Amino acid sequence: MNIDLKRDAAMPLYLQIKEQLQGRIEQGVLLPGTRLPATRTLAGDLDVSRVTVVNAYAELEAEGWVRAYVGRGTFVSDPRRRDEALRGTPYDWESTLLGPSGVSASGMLSDMLDLAQHPDLISFAMGAPATDLLPVRDFREAINQVLRRDGGEALQYDEAAGYGPLRAAIARLLVGDGIQASVRDVVVTSGSQQGLDLATRVLTAPGDLVISESPTYVGALDVFRSNGVEVLGVPVDEGGLRVDVLEELVPSRDPRFIYTIPGFHNPTGVTLSLERRRRLLQLARRYDTPILEDGVCSELRYEGASILSLRALDRGEHVVYVNSFSKFLLPGIRVGYMVVPQDLRERLIRGKQAADLFTCSLMQRALARYLDTGRLGAHLVTIRQAYRERRDAMLAGLARRMPTGTEWTRPQGGLCLWVRLPESISAGQLYLTAIEHGAAFALGSVFFPKNPDPSSLRLNFAAHSPTRIDEGLRRLGSAVRDQLRRSVDVREKQYS
Numbered sequence: 001m002n003i004d005l006k007r008d009a010a011m012p013l014y015l016q017i018k019e020q021l022q023g024r025i026e027q028g029v030l031l032p033g034t035r036l037p038a039t040r041t042l043a044g045d046l047d048v049s050r051v052t053v054v055n056a057y058a059e060l061e062a063e064g065w066v067r068a069y070v071g072r073g074t075f076v077s078d079p080r081r082r083d084e085a086l087r088g089t090p091y092d093w094e095s096t097l098l099g100p101s102g103v104s105a106s107g108m109l110s111d112m113l114d115l116a117q118h119p120d121l122i123s124f125a126m127g128a129p130a131t132d133l134l135p136v137r138d139f140r141e142a143i144n145q146v147l148r149r150d151g152g153e154a155l156q157y158d159e160a161a162g163y164g165p166l167r168a169a170i171a172r173l174l175v176g177d178g179i180q181a182s183v184r185d186v187v188v189t190s191g192s193q194q195g196l197d198l199a200t201r202v203l204t205a206p207g208d209l210v211i212s213e214s215p216t217y218v219g220a221l222d223v224f225r226s227n228g229v230e231v232l233g234v235p236v237d238e239g240g241l242r243v244d245v246l247e248e249l250v251p252s253r254d255p256r257f258i259y260t261i262p263g264f265h266n267p268t269g270v271t272l273s274l275e276r277r278r279r280l281l282q283l284a285r286r287y288d289t290p291i292l293e294d295g296v297c298s299e300l301r302y303e304g305a306s307i308l309s310l311r312a313l314d315r316g317e318h319v320v321y322v323n324s325f326s327k328f329l330l331p332g333i334r335v336g337y338m339v340v341p342q343d344l345r346e347r348l349i350r351g352k353q354a355a356d357l358f359t360c361s362l363m364q365r366a367l368a369r370y371l372d373t374g375r376l377g378a379h380l381v382t383i384r385q386a387y388r389e390r391r392d393a394m395l396a397g398l399a400r401r402m403p404t405g406t407e408w409t410r411p412q413g414g415l416c417l418w419v420r421l422p423e424s425i426s427a428g429q430l431y432l433t434a435i436e437h438g439a440a441f442a443l444g445s446v447f448f449p450k451n452p453d454p455s456s457l458r459l460n461f462a463a464h465s466p467t468r469i470d471e472g473l474r475r476l477g478s479a480v481r482d483q484l485r486r487s488v489d490v491r492e493k494q495y496s
């Protein structure tokens, strides 16, 4: 084959070969189906290395001009195939998705994040603490001190179980909550979200059943669904999880575990009474059912006597405890932890390793340094006072702005409360009207494992100042009235 190579040109030899062969294919000199010379033969004819010809053919094939068949040679392609290769037909990902598809069924978490960013909107939608109260200066100092002290070590790979001094600091903090845990019992996770996921992976197989409160934290539902686990919901009332209902269900349904948020439950804000905590633990012992306890909001109490966690009351190692520094310190550092029974420890650490190797070493060290300074105590005093004022502003605003027939919870702590609208209004319809009025909330229905209550919604009372809360509720109140008028109009039209 006659190919003219310019050995002193800037264009590499393999590209010169590719261009000239491509030109001949385009001009129809080399027709579809024509076999190109074997690489060894062409290399010999052109006095170049075989690799040069192999590279030229590979380029032609990548662009769809030729196709190589092992043992048979390289052939000029059919122009239709070439067009396809040039266009780069998108890969059909949908047809390859085999895993459970329940992740963020509602896309609610990302919608809520988007909404919260919109400057004109007052959003009560997120489950987040207040940005204006995050201890930014103290944490910056801690980061700088760690970088000065540890240098590259602070930015190296780290242990999957977590940075030792941080685990020790967590074990010391837990003593204050009545939890006796050794450093070995503590495993650092990337937020408590990862703790929920690791526990679910270790304790369940696809198709298994777990029991949770109904409603419950939507991110936990995402974890269960994405692990192919079925969720049975048990109602909550002012005293928290209805343990009496649970007592009926556990013996017959034999769940792999019971997931509960006993302190300032998300989304309702209610707290599980001490008496129910004891009964729940008895139930766990009687039927050998593990409990996955989520303590993320329990630090944020504004009134009333504190109640020991299930993990603190547990005497039989039935509880796997997850918690984090997200709600009372800094959600963005993504540091959480588990307190785990020793028999599960290795499995959980291996799961952690498989998921993300370890939690950011700089953040773990900076957090350990921050805890060492002893400033957490003062920070907790500040935020508890501010959140209490904000909660009170929201309770007062709801009483002032909402029409009769609206009900809400009165949490003693946490970040959120739960509202039930008058029967005739659906929260789903109100959602868009509220956005038109400049306020947003989290739709209650996404928090239910099944059979959602259409009239419910969740409001975050912690994220805004009292003045902004009042303005947000004024907007929400006028949206509710607007929606009430619309539903009356619809009914009148129906019956006229």
Ligand SMILES: Cc1ncc(COP(=O)(O)O)c(C=O)c1O
Residues within 6 Å of the ligand: 127, 190, 191, 192, 193, 194, 217, 219, 261, 266, 294, 296, 323, 324, 325, 326, 331, 336
């Ligand atoms: C009840 C509950 N558990 C767990 C999480 C996950 O939080 P993080 O991963 O930041 O600890 C949240 C976050 O909103 C939550 O409300």
